[in-house]
Amino acid sequence: MSSSEERKLILKSSDNEEFVVKESSAVQCLTIKNLVEDRCVSDPIPLANVDSKILALVIEFMEKHAETTLSNSEKKEFDVEFVKKPFDDLLELILAANYLDFRELMDVLCNTCAKQMENWSVEEVREKFNIQNDYTVEEEKAARAENPWAFE
Amino acid sequence: METRSAKRKKLLDSTKKRLKSDEPQDDRISDLPDDVLHQILFSLPIKSIAQTSVLSKRWRKLWYSFPDLDFTSLKILMNASNARKKMSSFELKGAEFIDQVLGLREKHTDIRALRICAFLSFSTLNGLIRRAIKHNVQELDIEVSTCDYFNFPRSIIMSESLRVFRLKSWRPGFRLPPPEIMKAGFRSLSNLSLSRVILHHQPSLLNLFTDSSFPLLKKLHLEAFSGLKHLSIICRALEDLALESCFQLEDLEISSPKLERLRVSSCFDAYSVSSRVKIDAPTLQIIFWSYNSITEESFLHNLTSLHEVFVGFFLLHEDLSGAKLLSMSNFMSGISHCRRLILENQCIEILWKNTFFAGVLLCPFNKLESLELSTGFNKHNNPGLASLFRISPAIHTITINIVGDRSTERKQWNKDLWDLSSSGEERYWESQTEALNCFLNHIRVVKIHGFAECANDISLVKFLLKKGKVLQELFLCTSLSKPRDSLLREKIRFQIMGYSRASSSAKIVFQ
Numbered sequence: 001m002s003s004s005e006e007r008k009l010i011l012k013s014s015d016n017e018e019f020v021v022k023e024s025s026a027v028q029c030l031t032i033k034n035l036v037e038d039r040c041v042s043d044p045i046p047l048a049n050v051d052s053k054i055l056a057l058v059i060e061f062m063e064k065h066a067e068t069t070l071s072n073s074e075k076k077e078f079d080v081e082f083v084k085k086p087f088d089d090l091l092e093l094i095l096a097a098n099y100l101d102f103r104e105l106m107d108v109l110c111n112t113c114a115k116q117m118e119n120w121s122v123e124e125v126r127e128k129f130n131i132q133n134d135y136t137v138e139e140e141k142a143a144r145a146e147n148p149w150a151f152e
Numbered sequence: 153m154e155t156r157s158a159k160r161k162k163l164l165d166s167t168k169k170r171l172k173s174d175e176p177q178d179d180r181i182s183d184l185p186d187d188v189l190h191q192i193l194f195s196l197p198i199k200s201i202a203q204t205s206v207l208s209k210r211w212r213k214l215w216y217s218f219p220d221l222d223f224t225s226l227k228i229l230m231n232a233s234n235a236r237k238k239m240s241s242f243e244l245k246g247a248e249f250i251d252q253v254l255g256l257r258e259k260h261t262d263i264r265a266l267r268i269c270a271f272l273s274f275s276t277l278n279g280l281i282r283r284a285i286k287h288n289v290q291e292l293d294i295e296v297s298t299c300d301y302f303n304f305p306r307s308i309i310m311s312e313s314l315r316v317f318r319l320k321s322w323r324p325g326f327r328l329p330p331p332e333i334m335k336a337g338f339r340s341l342s343n344l345s346l347s348r349v350i351l352h353h354q355p356s357l358l359n360l361f362t363d364s365s366f367p368l369l370k371k372l373h374l375e376a377f378s379g380l381k382h383l384s385i386i387c388r389a390l391e392d393l394a395l396e397s398c399f400q401l402e403d404l405e406i407s408s409p410k411l412e413r414l415r416v417s418s419c420f421d422a423y424s425v426s427s428r429v430k431i432d433a434p435t436l437q438i439i440f441w442s443y444n445s446i447t448e449e450s451f452l453h454n455l456t457s458l459h460e461v462f463v464g465f466f467l468l469h470e471d472l473s474g475a476k477l478l479s480m481s482n483f484m485s486g487i488s489h490c491r492r493l494i495l496e497n498q499c500i501e502i503l504w505k506n507t508f509f510a511g512v513l514l515c516p517f518n519k520l521e522s523l524e525l526s527t528g529f530n531k532h533n534n535p536g537l538a539s540l541f542r543i544s545p546a547i548h549t550i551t552i553n554i555v556g557d558r559s560t561e562r563k564q565w566n567k568d569l570w571d572l573s574s575s576g577e578e579r580y581w582e583s584q585t586e587a588l589n590c591f592l593n594h595i596r597v598v599k600i601h602g603f604a605e606c607a608n609d610i611s612l613v614k615f616l617l618k619k620g621k622v623l624q625e626l627f628l629c630t631s632l633s634k635p636r637d638s639l640l641r642e643k644i645r646f647q648i649m650g651y652s653r654a655s656s657s658a659k660i661v662f663q
Contacts, residue, residue, distance in 0.1 A: 091184070098188050106191065114195035122203055131182055131207050143206045146256060147215075149249045150202035 009036075010044035011059070017052035018044050021059055025066035029058075030101035050096045057082075057089070058096055061105050083112040087128070182210060189214055197225040202253075216257050219264035223250055224295075226270075248276050254283040262313075265291035274302045281305045288313040297322040301350060304328050309337035318373075320347035325378070328354070335365035345373035352379035355400070361385040374398070381421075395419055404447075407432040414438070420445040422468045431455070431486070439463075439487065442496060446472070450479045452486020461487045464496025472502065485515040493517070495525040504536030516543040524551040531577050531608050538584045545590035554602030554609070577611035585619055592619045592654075599627040605644045614651050623655040629663040 007023035009032070027033040035041050047055065064070070064078050083090065090109060097105040117125055126133060135143060144151055182189075193201045193214070198221065205215035247270035257263070266284045277296060282305075284292060290313050301324050308314060309329070317338075319326070325348035328334065338344070344366070351357070361372070363386045371392040372385070382403040385393060390408040394415040402424045406414070411433040420427055422445035430451040437459040443466045465480065472480065487493070523544060527533050529552070541547075585592070598616055603609050616623060628648075630641070645662055 094184060094188060094192075098185070106188075110188075110192045111195050113192045117192070117204075118196055118200055122206055125204070126207055129182075131211070133207070134209050135206070140206055143212055147202045147205060147249075147253065150199045150205075 009041070011055065012044040012046045013050055013052040013055040014048050015052050017055070019052075019055060019059055021062065022066070025059075025062045028062055028066060028102060028104065030103070032100065047100070049099045051092075054089070054092045054096045057085075057093060058100065058102065058105065061108075062102070065104055079108050083108065182208070186214060186217070190218060193218060194220065198222055199226065213258065217261040219262065220267075221253070221263060222265065222267040223247075224267045224269045224293075247272055251276055251280050251283065254280065254287070257287065261287070263287040263289045265289070265293070267291075267293040269295040271297050274298055274300075277302070278305050278307070282307045285311045285314070290314060291316040293318045295320045295322075298324075300324065302326045306333070309334060311337070312340055314338070315340055316343040317341060318343075318345040318347075320345070320375075322348070324348075325350045325376070327351075330354075331357070331360040334360060335362070338366050338369070340368060341366060342368050343371045344369060345371075345375075346377075347373075347375040349374075349377045350379060351377055355379050355381040358382055358384040361387050361390075363388055366390075377401075402427045404428070405430045409433075410435055412437045413440075415440040415442075416444055417442040418444065418466070420447055422466065424448070429483075439490075441465075446476045446480050446483075448475050448479055450483040450486065452483060455486060456489055458487060458490040460492040460494075461490045462494045462496065463487070463499070465499045467499065467502060481514060488515050488517045489519055490517070491519050492522045493520055493524070495523075497526055500525050500540070501527055501533060501536065504533065504539070514539070514543055516545065518546060520544045520547050522549040522551075523547055524553070526553040526555050528556040529554045529608060531580075534577060534580055534608070534612075537612075538581075538588065541584075541588050541591040546594055547591065548594055548596040549599075550595065550597070551599040552601070554600065554604070575607050575611060577608050578614060581611055581615035588619075593621055595620050596622055596624045597627075598623070598625070599629070601629045603628040603630050605630075605641060610644070610648070613648060617648075617651045617653045617658060617660075619654055620658065621654045623653070623658040626658065626660045627663060628660065 008020055009023050009026050011019045011021060011026070011032075013019070023036065027036060032045065035045065050058070061082060065075060070078075085093075090113065094106070094109045094113070096102075097109060116128075120128065125131070133140070184192075193204065201218060202215060205212040247268070250268060250270070254263075254266075263284055266280075266289050268280070272280070277294070277298070281292070281294075285307055289311075292308070292314060293316070296319075298321065302321075304319075304326055306329055308317065327350050328346075357377075357380060361384065366372075366387050367389065369387050369390055372387065372390060373394040373396075374383075375394075375396040377383075377398050379400055380398050381400055383395075383398075383401065384405040385408060387408055389410060391410055392413045393406065393408070393411060395404070396415075396417050396419070398419045400421050401419045402421055403426075404416075404419070407430075412435055414431070414433070414436060417440070420429075425448060427445070427447040428449040428451075429447045430453075432453045434454045435457050436455050437457055439455075439458065439461045442462065442464045444464075445466050445468070463483075523540070525540075527537070595616070598620075600609065600613075603613075613626065613628070616626065649660060
């Protein structure tokens with residue numbers, strides 16, 4: 001059953017793959033919403049910062065959350081499963097959600113990221129996120145000493 | 153346009169990158185912009201956020217520019233007796249480390265919110281606040297325990313950035329600066345909460361919350377203002393007012409033009425013979441009036457937008473003086489525009505009892521749609537209940553909570569009485585049919601909690617079923633009883649189901 005009033009948009013990933021989405025789902029991304037409202041919509045909309053794999057995931061989340069027939073608890077269940085992904089993907093998704101200004105997706109992803117960080121020690125965080133430690137040994141000691149209350 | 157081979161190579165490279173899971177990946181998380189990383193950190197407790205400062209130099213910068221500093225997760229102020237033993241050496245020094253944290257911040261980074269709950273010396277508190285103000289803090293939430301009385305930190309008053317301010321003190325409390333000084337500032341404040349203020353030397357706050365002071369204030373919460381006797385609140389933008397635990401209050405005057413929600417609980421001096429409340433608020437929608445002593449005089453005017461009222465009075469003696477009775481009656485008249493009314497405890501019974509002797513009538517509640525009350529519900533309450541029905545011509549939902557010990561009322565419902573025309577209670581309700589005509593034409597839902605199978609309860613139920621022309625639902629919720637009563641209960645339920653009904657769609661639900 002197709003509704004002819006249902007406006008569709010075409011989103012193009014950085015690697016030139018095109019995705020058709022309902023306008024009503026896509027406007028959850030404020031970046032897209034602004035384009036639509038300012039009537040600057042070219043067909044297709046190019047998203048230079050998001051590749052096809054990530055864009056497909058974003059669209060999956062977007063369409064799930066746009067469904068009015070789902071209850072909030074059902075959406076939360078979906079979210080829990082959605083974030084069970086390798087870390088690289090989560091980080092890429094955060095970048096994409098930031099670029100697209102997709103509040104709901106950002107909140108879910110940042111929360112997941114934070115929850116993981118909370119359980120790790122400083123060394124573990126560094127290892128899992130692969131953060132380059134640019135402190136010298138003395139500098140790091142000094143940094144710790146600045147906030148001793150945090151390390152008790 | 154990319155050539156096909158270039159595209160294939162790109163795809164291959166990106167796939168290779170993702171498959172290299174056992175080799176060290178790039179540091180992708182630090183690629184994210186500052187505000188995104190801040191957003192990730194928001195869900196962490198402040199200790200964890202501070203720890204990230206040793207990850208790398210960039211992360212150190214992130215910590216020192218982090219906008220929301222919520223130290224309440226450190227649980228420094230737990231219950232007074234145990235707290236001192238469990239506190240760390242840092243916390244024992246009076247949470248001075250918080251001041252140091254603020255001092256180390258990046259010079260030009262603003263603090264959006266600062267929340268503290270701690271033991272602090274007064275000088276530390278003052279220093280903290282001054283630093284926060286320098287960093288253009290917007291939201292300041294402080295719960296503090298000090299050794300002695302202290303003075304309200306004046307550096308806050310002239311802050312241009314402060315929008316939300318909450319200061320809650322444990323014993324003994326703090327003093328306010330003179331009204332002229334407070335009024336001169338707080339130009340951007342929209343939300344103010346003050347708790348445990350000492351006002352014995354300054355019992356009148358008639359000039360503080362005037363028409364021109366606190367120009368943007370929308371929400372005001374005043375709690376435990378000991379010694380406060382006279383209070384006047386105007387504040388032209390105020391929408392939400394809460395007043396709690398002001399036990400010496402004698403005179404309250406509220407005339408805020410935009411007020412929508414009012415909450416007053418545990419206020420007013422029960423022994424005063426000159427107490428007074430005056431409310432003039434045309435946009436007021438909700439009133440929560442709980443456990444307040446009855447004032448000698450009540451003036452409630454212009455409450456035309458009133459939607460929902462919760463009323464409960466604190467009574468020193470069961471027998472009211474004539475003046476207090478009139479005052480209570482005036483109060484009820486003042487709220488008579490409301491659509492939904494909940495009466496706390498059994499103050500309504502006191503009113504009925506005294507009304508009978510004093511001849512004071514309640515004015516009609518013409519817009520009342522829904523009423524909830526509590527009563528002991530013996531047969532002496534029936535005239536009072538009937539008069540309440542009479543003054544509520546448009547009511548469609550009633551909830552009656554039957555409270556108190558009902559063992560004396562628990563007469564066995566005698567099956568033989570069923571067929572006879574009736575008990576005294578039944579006859580009483582029959583006699584009210586004409587007077588309650590309007591009520592019977594409107595009542596749709598009746599809920600009775602604590603329903604027991606005794607004559608008084610059943611005669612009301614019988615009356616409602618027989619005469620309620622548009623009755624839709626009757627909920628009878630019984631309290632727990634002994635198991636041997638269950639057979640009797642079933643019998644009685646069966647009988648109730650068989651009573652004649654004026655409304656064909658009436659449904660009885662037993663719970």
